[in-house]
Amino acid sequence: MNDKVSRYNIEIENDNCILLYNTLSNKILPISFKDYASIETLLEYLPEFQGIYPNLYNAFKKSGFIINQEFDELAFIKLENKKRIYCHNNYRITINPTLDCNLKCWYCSVNYTGAKHNKEKMSDDVITNINNHIQFLATTQNAKSITLDWFGGEPLMYFDEVISKISNFTKNIALKNNVTFSQIITTNATLLNIDRIKQMRDHNFAFFQITLDGNEQRHNEIKYYSDKRGTYKDIVNNINLICEFIPNVQIVLRINYDMQTLKNIQDILNDISENSKRCITIDFQRVWQVQCTDEIRQLLQKAKEDIKKSGFRSGFWAYRPQTFQRCYADSFHYYVINFNGKIFKCTARDYGEDKVIGILQPSGIIDWNDGLLGKIYESMPFENERCEKCNMLPICMGPCVQKNYDARVYKGSVPCLYEKAEYSLSSYVIDQARYRNLIK
Template sequence: MQLFIYHYSYILIPPTGKDIVYPLLVHAKKECIKNNKNLIPFFVTNASLINEKIVNELTSFNPVFQITLDGGEKLHNSVRIWKSSNKGTYQHIIKMILLLAEKINKGEGNKGNIITIRINYNDETLDDIKDIIRDLDGIDKNKVFFQLERVWQTIGKVNIDQKRKLKEALLYIASKGYNVGHGLFGFKRVACPAEISSYAIINWDGNIYKCNGRTLKKEEKEGILLPNSTIKWNKEQRLKREITTFENDTCLKCKMLPQCIGPCSQKIIENEDKPIGNICSLQFADMDIKEYLQINFEIEMMKKHSIGHSFE
């Protein structure tokens, strides 16, 4: 479980740490009030272990969530099951999404949504979009954001028909009144939160990291949490993170630069002195730049003018 808490910091809690969360939130909220800071707890979860009691306990903290679906009910349940009963988790997750949207409100400092529904898609998953939208009927759409991310094992295996499916899925979600993002879509002021100086991932053992997209190995930690709650950073590692992610010819000539901001610092560090094209996001995109911009424009126009787009 991941808990986003305090000023651009992650605290990673082991799966057995559910009894830690509530006391931690109580303490964090008290400290934030004392120091005039906003607290925005952010849970990255599959929601299978969330229940009504937990939701009720969390309401006063105004948390936000990222919850993953792997398709419609049949497809999701083929990969996500209860270990105890061997039954699928889809209906429970949908129920919890609806409950969270009903009971959780935006807190101070939260200008975004309450729930990001991340759909890990392959070409089969895209056929389930209408079913997922139907199952969420009645939800407060202002509290929900859909993020579509291709399953990494299928990246680079996209044909014309699959591009069509993705475009239709994005437009369909937007036509139903939801905000939706995919790949490079969406405004961001940095390539990744890891580029923010005050951002830190605090592991359960007190080790500090910057990238949550990699295995948190002790030998790759970038600092440690001290007893006085300050962070002692590895200065050499910190300098590597302070690079500008887009100051290269490839990025500066790219039409997508204002939305992309270049590869993240983690990829640049790993890429070393190799060509930047090796880690360019467009290398792994399902559409070319022209298609990205066109779809993004259509979605923005739908939001601005509330124009429906039917794919029934």
């Protein structure tokens, strides 16, 4: 017998069956309780399993629950991870035109010191340096694709002065050099209008992340203009306009939630137009000051059910099957260009001097801080005993490279994502089984 049982099989008990899930192949097999009692035993005696149920055995092999004896699953995962991190010419560059914002949300500018607003903006010199860098990637580094990811601060504060100048240049360079070009933006969406949305469409903006902080009443208590007017209606209206004027756009509607927000989720769903539903994936993010309790988890599960009934999609962002990396920022060809030309690895950390991984030069070439980069990529986040023994590794891949580096520098433990996950693995697998029409 040249076969063995995969180390990444997980049993999930549902109402009337067992869902056998393989975290590496991302396959699900529903099996009745009665049948599974026999199969569970036969998995310890594969020759007998193959002899008694040859068709089922082949189905198990095809789906990755049973594998060839010589196949080293962990080595395969490590190889795929290295390919995702290093072996490609796809560049994703986050650009901060400013760290300033036209709104002053309490959870950003007051309690999160790393996000305090800086009123400086990107200079023309830095804009020129970025354009030179993009030309360098397209012509010298043979970039296959370039994605510009606008962040801040509120990047749309300087749409004409910064975003348009770099976007126009990049689009032309990409076209001349057969480079795929797309753009992403994280914005509060208050500075949008029809003309600007049309310009963004023409500049290859294909992905937006926009945040709401609850229904209209709750949101307006948190996000408001300087004259205290609420922003909710403007944001929702602009979301609907984006979906109307940009074909095939994708919007992640991030909902920062506490307990009260989750109780009123239906109010938000009712305000989004029917046409916009096809564009939107809802992403719940717990306000970091709020503890994850059992009551929160139950409300979150109900909110996800309401979302599905209303025709929206929602993601299980903790679970990332077959991506083989924790975060897009883990890629060696991902980095952040701050408004002043300093290069960083992550937008979820402050922009302190100790975190500078490079300086953008006038030539467009980055003077890399190889010492710091070497430490960040010294080891992959999952290369530790706990992660390597975990049967959830393929859908997790450990913490991101930044958290792994922080744990090593500050002598802390490598954080386990699932210890604080709002969604249980069983909820995820059951949801996926329903989505694939494997169960009702």
